[in-house]
Amino acid sequence: MIYPxxxxxxxxxxxxxxxxxxxxxxxNEIKETGHLQMNKxxxxxxxxxxxxxEEVEKDLIIIKY
Numbered sequence: 845m846i847y848p849x850x851x852x853x854x855x856x857x858x859x860x861x862x863x864x865x866x867x868x869x870x871x872n873e874i875k876e877t878g879h880l881q882m883n884k885x886x887x888x889x890x891x892x893x894x895x896x897x898e899e900v901e902k903d904l905i906i907i908k909y
Contacts, residue, residue, distance in 0.1 A: 847888050847889065847894070847898075848897055848898060848900075848901040850863075852901055853897060853900055853901055856900055856901065856903060856907070857900065857907060858909070862907070863900065866896075866900060866905060866907060867893060867896045867897050867900065868893075868896075870896035870899060870900075870905060871892040871893040871895075871896040872892075874892040874895055874896060875892050880895065881899045881902075881904040881905075882898075882899070882902070882904070
């Protein structure tokens with residue numbers, strides 16, 4: 845099972861397409877800079893895309909519409 849689930853993520857973002865765009869951008873930032881919003885131990889995912897989605901779920905990424 846994928847964590848976090850799409851249902852939980854869509855409570856924070858208005859569409860799947862915006863979610864993909866935001867997660868891809870944040871994932872690239874994580875790869876390039878290595879900067880994380882939480883401690884490494886708090887993440888369940890090991891890959892940058894999973895970490896980006898976890899940050900979206902925890903409202904650590906500000907989404908401007």
